[in-house]
Amino acid sequence: MNNKENKLGKLSAYAFLIIGTVFMLLPFLWMFSTSLKLEGKVFEYPIRWIPEPIEWSNYVTVLTEAPLFGGLMNTLIIILPPMFVGLLTSALAAYAFAKLRFPGREFLFVALLTTMMIPGVVTMIPTFILFKTVGWLDSWKPLMIPGLFGSAACVFFLRQYFRTIPSELEDAAKIDGLNPFGVFIRIMLPLSKPALAAQGIFGFLGGYNDFLGPLIYINSPEKFTLQLVLASFQGYYVSNWTLIMAGSVLALIPTVILFFFAQRYFVEGITMTGLKG
């Protein structure tokens, strides 16, 4: 009796998913299609999905006229060092919270957790004032330095992960004379590569796509991150949609490539944060 119902259910599931796919992908296809058109051709009716002629020159134009590549370099310089250092400091702290014993451990951990619950909007202004006071405006430091200290979310996530690693391994290593740092480096880090990868990817994405931070702190065009360069297209290429879309496509490429290679970590990372969090 359930077979018929199941088949019907599956059929409607496919229909629903295909409609959803169209809804999701059509804007992307249109973006790409627009980016390949001659400027005047975007106003054609009906829409020509495969442009005539196909104009790759829009990409050449934005790459030569706008500092997209320089923006990408700036972004990478800004996000990569804090990402690696922050991952290490977060992991160390997470290991201590998960496995070491010291007075005040729970208190410090809860204190750290509260940062995750404070709305970012509350800290936005005072941190700006802080960085202004130390003379770091229009520099990359406000975007880089805080990340070096690790992030509460990352500590929380990795702590959960470390707790699943059985203590026997640690105990054996301790008998062999390793100190906690040695245990961390030799045992914990190698065992938690997937968790570290997930956190690294999230950190990278967050930094790469960050717009607000650079917007607040950076004024000089030569220090612009990729997102700032892209946002400036709106004023620079007013309503010149072929070029704006070409720039947008280019800006999406790095994260899309990253996503295709690391999809597993994305899904695992999100579900672990969401469920165990």
Next chain:
Amino acid sequence: MIMTEVSENRPVQPSRKAKRKFNKEYLWGYSFVAAPILGFMLFAFIPIGYSVYVSFTKYDAFNPPTFNGADNYARLLLEDPLFWKSLVNTLYAAIGIPIGMAAALAIAIALNQRIVGIKFFRTVFFLPTICSVVALTLLWKWVFNADYGLLNYLLGLINVSGPAWLNDVRWAMPSMIIQGVWAGLGFHMILYLAALQGVPTTLYEAAEIDGAGSWKKFLYVTIPGISPTTLFILITAVIAALQDFVRFMIMTEGGPEYSTMTIVYYLFQNAFRYMDMGYASAMAWILGILIMIITLINFWLSRRWVHYE
């Protein structure tokens, strides 16, 4: 649910013999947690304290702040209609939350039917989540273009002449809601998919034996089974929605006629365009307190509908 599992009560008091060794472990422990704790002090605790003070001053970030009592708060609550309008707009925009959650759940349920090509579909729905907000908002600004945009073209195919979307006072906010739902679906879908897979099949079997059809199974097994995830999504989505503004800044600049001015966008303008740091800080605190109250209400109400195993 964020606070679960926090206290694992390991004995902290060591025996006398072990004391020396344990003190060493304390030292390791403290040095390992030092960096994030220092970061917490420098970039959260101290700024938050300072922000309370600034909210009671007049401060332009150049001249020293001058104390002006509760003036900022009074001005906000009593004399600033735009603050209230932006607050109402923000709540209006939050309509996207239930819509997005329902859609994400529907997609997750469809994907959970042992579908062929699940990876493909999952990727498609997740794609916007990894994309930059700037690129996506530029894209949607073009989609919403009144004369040549994709949306009005598609509506034209079924003989509907679409509105001017972002340029129409009535349609600007619905446009933003559509864009927000589109961009946020994937993340919630992944969470729901994992939650659905976590509902024990024995429960479904038991319900079937009791003669429950698909709808009843959905209502009495699925919904309660995934309720912790629903709560998690609800809380994080509300917090995010109340602070949403970057896409508004790029797509509408709060217009037309302030119809898409959100509260954090207004705050941002006060802080960084008019350099009215005290006023903006007061606004941040009112919003922060509002967020905390709503989160607490969510937790409180959740006792009625969230089922933990």
